[in-house]
Amino acid sequence: MKKALTLILALILALPAALMAQGVHIDIEGKEFRRLKVAMPSFGGQRPLADTLWATCAKDLEISGAYTLIPPRAYLNPGPMSKVDPSTMKNWSLIGADYVIAARVDSQGGLVSLAVQVVEIATSRVLISTAYTARVETPHRAVHTFMDSLLGKSLSLDPMFSSKIVAVQKVGRRKQLFTAWCDGTGGGTIKGGGDLVLDPAWSPDGRKIAFVSYWRNNPDLYLLDMATLRVETLSALRGINTTPGFDRTGRKMALTLSRDGDPEIYVMTVGTRELLRLTTSWAIDTSPSFSPDGRRLAFCSSRTGNPQIYVMDIFSRSAQRITFQGTYNSEPVFSPRGDLIAFTYLSPEDGRYHVALIRPDGSGLKVLPGTGRGDESPTFSPDGRLVAFSGSDGNIYVTDLAGSFLTRVTGAGAFSQPSWSPVLQ
Amino acid sequence: MKNFGRGLCYVVFISLIFFFAGCEKKKVEQVSEITPPQQQGAGITPSAPGPKDDITMPGAQAGGGQEAGAVNLTGAAKAFEDNDIHFDYDSFSIRPEDRRILAEKASYLNAKPNVKIRVEGHADERGTTEYNLALGERRANAAKEYLVFLGINAARISTVSFGEEKPLDPAQTEEAYALNRRGHFVILAQ
Incomplete structure (x- = not known):
């Protein structure tokens, strides 16, 4: 009897984990869907380009319909932040972030580089750690490539920003x-x-x-x-x-x-x-x-x-x-x-x-x-x-x-x- | 001999016209470059409008077109162009009260057998661009068909729809809308 009870209890406990293992379900038509909360302190690197690309990222998070940017005034570490400092994880968790995005912007030889780190707060898993490049005449292209890979890696959604x-x-x-x-x-x-x-x-x-x-x-x-x-x-x-x-x-x-x-x-x-x-x-x-x-x-x-x-x-x-x-x-x-x-x-x-x-x-x-x-x-x-x-x-x-x-x-x-x-x- | 020389001139001239008309079909046209944004930022920075003729399609000016209306018309011809017919909302039926206007246009055209005209169909701004273009086309055709019904040779009448693109009065009032839902008549050649 006790054994059966333990089994049932184990099943109940395992159920949410099993559901979670399937990944986040997104109802695209969606009333159910909760936007993922993202913290994104100002970017490090070359100014004013870093601020320009930060603003593009912020707008794209909004347009995505999938993320909400937590307002920077709520951050304990407002940035600029080029890389995610593992010791700050708790700070992001405190303000309810699902992800934190840090980036460094540089431009050299006609190319703009957007080196991005995206970390999932709950698991400390690094979701993205990539440098996206674009020609200096079209710097926003780097943001669009990044946003498309974020849509794919965090929510298994198809790309759309490079359009x-x-x-x-x-x-x-x-x-x-x-x-x-x-x-x-x-x-x-x-x-x-x-x-x-x-x-x-x-x-x-x-x-x-x-x-x-x-x-x-x-x-x-x-x-x-x-x-x-x-x-x-x-x-x-x-x-x-x-x-x-x-x-x-x-x-x-x-x-x-x-x-x-x-x-x-x-x-x-x-x-x-x-x-x-x-x-x-x-x-x-x-x-x-x-x-x-x-x-x-x-x-x-x-x-x-x-x-x-x-x-x-x-x-x-x-x-x-x-x-x-x-x-x-x-x-x-x-x-x-x-x-x-x-x-x-x-x-x-x-x-x-x-x-x-x-x-x-x-x-x-x-x-x-x-x-x-x-x-x-x-x-x-x-x-x-x-x-x-x-x-x-x-x-x-x-x-x-x-x-x-x-x-x-x-x-x-x-x-x-x-x-x-x-x-x- | 003199006549022959003149005739030859005409032949050469007409051949040239056909030659260029032939080229026009095959030629592809150059469009100016897309202007890069003037400043970086989240919003679009529209660039300044370009010079009037960045690209000129060969032959684009040919065929009278809108310029024909600029000819100084007097008397009957002016009245012909000044009198529009009007339509009900989302309708292309000729109104009974406009039949008189169309009859006057038909008698003018009967008196001037060499005159060719164009009927322009227009819509008010309500509704969608795409549908209004189709609606304007139906209005122009309705006017043309009525003139043909009154005995005018269809070959003398061309039509064009401008949809909601050329309102006479840009105001957003019922009066302006009523004025803009119109068939306009243009004399192309006398």
């Missing part, structure tokens, strides 16, 4: 393309492109951007090679040539053409420019987005009288309407994981535009709080955990699928129509 956002930037009366790293660092205008540029979309290898320009006084589609900065014409047919969206292979592109009179959805074979028309309704059909497996398209159609979201099986051409709330649902985008569609939703409750999420079968509509002042044009992060969108104030914001945080990633300027790149090498 860019392209958006439309309004300057005076002109609209141009603008790219920045997804946290807003390293931003720059792509000059030229005509006076009016719209609808940018990344190719899945991150090397090209498809976009609409009125260069020839008509909304035509072009493809910009980011390495050579050369532009080629993708489609310049009569009527609109808009809303490019690549499939995962980059060989196909879904787009809107009105060459036959009204806006319809087509798929183009990019190599040959061969076109396949997919919709035949008399109404407006636009904004197609491929599912990750390339078998389905989410799109917007006004065939019932006002814009709603539909999902079409490309091979059978059968389309199912998936949105039934509200009278203006548009700009659907498939998540890279294929299980969600984000779109622009005009809320019947407050009469404002919001970013909303819905499953491809039409269930689980979830409106993200966003700015609450009019949000449009959602785009998923390459790992599918986060959503960027443009606010009516002309800024680009990042939020997570639960809407648990909201971070502005643009500074001064007027930006719209963000498109998030894949992870760039």
Whole structure:
């Protein structure tokens, strides 16, 4: 009897340990998920670069949706701290940190080095001890590489910080393309492109951007090679040539053409420019987005009288309407994981535009709080955990699928129509 | 002989036009470099707008386009361009009260058989950029189809959608929205 009791007791004690051994479970959709608490004293090494990269790290921790930075004023050792001193472990534990990050920043010979140590407080285990380097012109790149490896090592999450956002930037009366790293660092205008540029979309290898320009006084589609900065014409047919969206292979592109009179959805074979028309309704059909497996398209159609979201099986051409709330649902985008569609939703409750999420079968509509002042044009992060969108104030914001945080990633300027790149090498 | 010389000139000239038009299709265009950030920091530092024509697409200026509207028009022609038609929210139906305006445009076009026009479709700023571009296209086409219905040769009418990109009144009021949901008519060649 006593033996049995001991066994049961042992099992009860072993259970949490067994659960923990499986690693931290993260519910990406997540209400349950608790952000990991991180202490990060100011970095050692060369100033002011060390402070600049510290600020980028701090912003990235916030954008990650996975970590919370404990405010430095709470630290017993405020830094600068280049390496984690094992004797200070208890201090970090006292303020509730799960991890402590220390780093030293140096620059030499055109390279920036970010030598980082990440220590797990509970176990004193060194999670990361690596020097990340980047060219001095793009120092934030070192932070992005570090943050991606932190996501992987601490939470087994896919990389996402080594990615860019392209958006439309309004300057005076002109609209141009603008790219920045997804946290807003390293931003720059792509000059030229005509006076009016719209609808940018990344190719899945991150090397090209498809976009609409009125260069020839008509909304035509072009493809910009980011390495050579050369532009080629993708489609310049009569009527609109808009809303490019690549499939995962980059060989196909879904787009809107009105060459036959009204806006319809087509798929183009990019190599040959061969076109396949997919919709035949008399109404407006636009904004197609491929599912990750390339078998389905989410799109917007006004065939019932006002814009709603539909999902079409490309091979059978059968389309199912998936949105039934509200009278203006548009700009659907498939998540890279294929299980969600984000779109622009005009809320019947407050009469404002919001970013909303819905499953491809039409269930689980979830409106993200966003700015609450009019949000449009959602785009998923390459790992599918986060959503960027443009606010009516002309800024680009990042939020997570639960809407648990909201971070502005643009500074001064007027930006719209963000498109998030894949992870760039 | 003199005529032959002039004829030859035309032939050469026209050949040149086609030659350049042919080049235009194959040529790829150079885009200016991405400007590096001006300062380091967590926020984006937008660079200053570039010179007006950083890259010029060959042939971009060809074909009249928006510049045509700058021609000094008088009398009937001016009235033709000044009178817009308007649309209801998220609609591309021709309003009954605008039929008279379109009939006037048709009679002008009948009187000037060489005139070619472009119909611009516009939307108000509400709704999304992508949908509004499609909506503007439907509005321009609706106006064109009505003129064709009134007997105007479709080949004389081209269309372009500007979506919500060119509001007449940038205010966020119902009056401004109503003004911006429009079909605008431009004379391309007389």
